Amino acid sequence: MKNVIVYVEQKKGATRKVTFEMLSEARKIADALGGRAVAVVLGSGAAQVAEQIKGYPVDAIQLVEDPAVEQFLLDPIVHYVELAAKNVGPSLILIPNTLSGRDLAGRLLARLNAGVAADVTEIVVTNGRVECVSPKLGGALVTHCVLRAGDYGIATIRPGAFTAAPGGSGAQIERHDVSNATYALAIERDVEEGSGEMALEEAPVVIAGGRGMGGAEPFTSMLKPLADAFGGAVGASRAAADAGWVSYSLQIGQTGKTVSPPLYIAVGISGAIQHKVGMRASGTIVAINKDASAPIAEFADLTVVGDAFAIVPELTKLVTAAKQ
């Protein structure tokens, strides 16, 4: 394990913030290991993304503009990242810890006989040894795990854990040929619902609503204005998504998104462990809840006990006024 490969997730020429965070961290790790840092961007739109990431301190950006990446399920991505790994040589592969990132990590770990550290928030290299830090068991424990010396290692990276820092002399863009491999799983329909993840994971403030909202309407009439006042985004608990009040793309938690904004306001959310794991790392947590004994009060920095329907509109007014 000497080099570092960053898998860049992209859709239609757009990528997420975690890409920039990984590219910045990759440089530090590659320097500590004495190797190269290489980004891999795949699919139509890859060239556009390569332009956006050029200002980050990696040595090379490998680019394969193969439309099969959008047409087939994951297999082309697994194929190309495996090729890149073989081409770059023994390396640590950084993959965002997202739904498809986890799938990719599992597939590659078998193909490359690699170890995997999941949901990594810190990487320490000492004398060529790669140590990954991950919160486990809903954040109740933090583990330090070593990727044993071997050809390849994989770390899935928690969005928001590393700091993006542009710099360096600019990466070389290398175009690679489209492979003639064939893939079995054609995507017949690909439906986007709402603006989804990007906004939520990257928002500086998240206003999340739960079962206490009682319906879909308060999400748009009450939570959205508060989010707008902060310049933030609206999220939800699973209970709210299950009830059909909001789309699942807004769900935060173990089976939804992991967010860590500087400010998280939980409105009518009890704070179940599965919700907590998705937002615990937020800078400041404020809860508005009728019930002073709700579990969220145990880990929120401030819990205001009362009816959200009365408090939130007042708060929106105050925040709007304070911002002027």
Place this chain on the structure above:
Amino acid sequence: MKIVVTVKLVPDPNGVKNIDPATKRLVRAGVETVINPYDEYALEAALQLKERVGGDSTVTVFCMSPESLKESLRKALAMGADGAVMLSDAALEGSDVWASAHAMSLALKRIGFDLLVVGGLTDDGSTGAVPGALAEFLGVPCLTNVRKIDIADGKVRVERETDGGYQEVTGALPMLVTTALTIGEPRYPSLKGIMGAKKKPIEMLSVADIGAGDAVGAAASKTELLSFAPPPARGAGKIVTPEDPAAGAATILAFLQEKKLV
């Protein structure tokens, strides 16, 4: 159709979790062992498919875990699985994701399946990397995060959730799918199911049975757990019960201004 469902036994997610400093493993004593919640959804999906496809379809549950936890698997049989196979061996202790998925794949090859239904995530380890690794080791297509499955003429048509919506994909058996929680709430075992479960077979497999050789356990693992510790504590939070809603809102604003968040 032979459906196999992977089920992991985990400490109750709502129970208190402690780690033994000597072994760096979860202390299981005093914490109830349950079926990993995600795997109950996988099992529910398998049982529904069996009911729909009919014929001589069967649902077999597969679990890798210490034999001492065997009885915790009865719930899966009570829910309606036809039988269970358990891979248990002291040599498996300390397996990481690579070593676990590798051993599991050898056992699953031996068991055989048309459709392998895997949970999305384990509540205790939460790597989510096992399904992808299993699919590779088994050489079958991998469709993850599935909320709807239809099977006809050996073709599997699924609807799968993505980060921002959903996709429709078709593939051929044999195949591995992982289930999203939206696949449907797991059923409760009926009284008849609970009684019947006592008589259903749980077949035991060892490392020798699957021919895994030395490629097992801590020695074959690609990662090594160094340490674990509770995260830095957050300062205790304040709980305020305001006189009226306006006072509540003002409390929040003052708090945020103090933290320079507004």
